[in-house]
Amino acid sequence: MTNMDCDQLIDYLNGTLSKNDTDQFEQHLTSCTECQEIVEATGQLPYLADPMEPPAGMKSRILSNVFEGTPEKNDSPVALKPEMAAIPIQKPKQKFHIGKPLIAAVLLASLLGNAYAFMQLSDQNQEPETAIQSIELEPSAAFSGTATAAMIEEQGALNLVVKADQLAELDASQVYQVWLIKDDKPIPAGAFSPNPNGEGASYYQLEESSAEWDTIAITLEPEAGNELPKGEVVLSSEI
Amino acid sequence: MEKSTDTYLYMRISEQDKAALEQLYDRYEKILFSFLYKMLEDRELAEEALQEVFIKIWRGKGIYDESKGKFTSWLFRMAQNTAIDLIRKRKKPSVPIEEAMQMASHDLPVDEQVEWKEKKGQIETAVQRLSSEQQKMIDLFYFKGHTHETIADMCDIPLGTVKSRIRLALKKLKTSLHGMQGRGAYDD
Numbered sequence: 001m002t003n004m005d006c007d008q009l010i011d012y013l014n015g016t017l018s019k020n021d022t023d024q025f026e027q028h029l030t031s032c033t034e035c036q037e038i039v040e041a042t043g044q045l046p047y048l049a050d051p052m053e054p055p056a057g058m059k060s061r062i063l064s065n066v067f068e069g070t071p072e073k074n075d076s077p078v079a080l081k082p083e084m085a086a087i088p089i090q091k092p093k094q095k096f097h098i099g100k101p102l103i104a105a106v107l108l109a110s111l112l113g114n115a116y117a118f119m120q121l122s123d124q125n126q127e128p129e130t131a132i133q134s135i136e137l138e139p140s141a142a143f144s145g146t147a148t149a150a151m152i153e154e155q156g157a158l159n160l161v162v163k164a165d166q167l168a169e170l171d172a173s174q175v176y177q178v179w180l181i182k183d184d185k186p187i188p189a190g191a192f193s194p195n196p197n198g199e200g201a202s203y204y205q206l207e208e209s210s211a212e213w214d215t216i217a218i219t220l221e222p223e224a225g226n227e228l229p230k231g232e233v234v235l236s237s238e239i
Numbered sequence: 240m241e242k243s244t245d246t247y248l249y250m251r252i253s254e255q256d257k258a259a260l261e262q263l264y265d266r267y268e269k270i271l272f273s274f275l276y277k278m279l280e281d282r283e284l285a286e287e288a289l290q291e292v293f294i295k296i297w298r299g300k301g302i303y304d305e306s307k308g309k310f311t312s313w314l315f316r317m318a319q320n321t322a323i324d325l326i327r328k329r330k331k332p333s334v335p336i337e338e339a340m341q342m343a344s345h346d347l348p349v350d351e352q353v354e355w356k357e358k359k360g361q362i363e364t365a366v367q368r369l370s371s372e373q374q375k376m377i378d379l380f381y382f383k384g385h386t387h388e389t390i391a392d393m394c395d396i397p398l399g400t401v402k403s404r405i406r407l408a409l410k411k412l413k414t415s416l417h418g419m420q421g422r423g424a425y426d427d
């Protein structure tokens with residue numbers, strides 16, 4: 001306890017050290033077992049709290065405030081950053097007919113704080129520029145979940161919204177990965193993990209418009225960010 | 240295991256992966272909200288503090304790496320510091336000392352997360368092994384965010400010894416926890 005650095009432990013825990021002193025103390029932590037262990041023990045004090053039900057709607061309020069002002073890759077609002085850039089497809093455009101019931105499914109994506117883009121879309125859905133197709137995905141034999149996909153083609157971009165229900169809980173690193181497939185060649189098209197109610201949703205925007213995909217599939221991937229599917233297909237449909 | 244997956248999520252968050260932040264949010268929403276509520280005793284303030292925590296994480300104001308110890312220790316410390324800032328800004332008088340003495344109640348819904356329940360049991364036992372003055376010290380320092388001056392006043396001890404008393408209380412807490420968590424092999 002004569003060590004000057006050890007003396008700073010309490011101020012460190014309290015967050016009252018300057019940036020410099022904090023860095024210095026963290027340096028000290030790497031070599032002082034006792035301070036390290038006290039920090040870890042203190043880190044367990046929050047478990048003393050009695051479980052409280054969070055206020056309704058807190059998650060979407062907080063996440064939309066957190067993400068506010070985060071620059072996006074595209075000009076239009078995007079709820080989730082695509083795992084990787086989509087492969088450009090050079091194919092002639094082909095429009096679907098507008099399917100109205102889809103708007104409801106699309107609005108479910110507002111769970112992700114993304115209502116804005118689609119509210120606009122639903123107001124304008126008489127415009128010939130917008131084409132929408134709704135797809136029910138078929139679960140594989142052992143899978144209990146369900147999913148609906150919406151492909152919205154607008155102003156030269158293809159938006160893919162997937163909403164899934166009754167999903168089993170995942171390990172922390174696992175994700176449900178959405179794929180668009182053309183002639184057995186998949187590209188990643190969004191990913192999600194279920195909330196405690198077993199619901200998940202993803203939103204993905206392809207910069208190049210294309211209606212030429214033949215299949216949509218969702219796999220259970222051992223980790224996020226895979227370029228090609230490694231996990232089992234749990235839901236799929238022809239497009 | 241918990242550590243590496245949290246670290247992995249954090250890494251993705253530092254690359255501005257929104258899905259990763261959402262996952263981290265889902266994982267810690269309940270414990271953080273409950274903890275912040277315990278500190279702030281106000282649901283709106285607890286939400287405000289929680290939002291602040293995730294803004295800090297998203298904007299990279301606090302930076303985590305594994306050299307800083309367990310991810311949860313880092314996360315909870317940031318939450319605790321954020322709540323203290325709010326407490327100090329708040330004009331309302333703080334809670335009476337009798338209430339401050341109640342470290343925790345004992346009932347927990349059966350369906351609650353196993354890990355939380357287990358840790359809660361351990362930390363409660365460890366806290367109960369402290370003298371009542373030490374319990375008070377930890378509560379005033381950690382949960383109520385009082386300044387050293389106030390603590391010296393409330394506990395009637397010299398200002399100069401406040402820090403070393405808190406340290407001693409935390410050290411004893413650590414030793415008890417190690418005993419329970421099977422990590423008692425350290426030489427103190």
Ligand SMILES: [Zn+2]
Nearest residue numbers: 005006032035
């Ligand atoms: Zn030390």
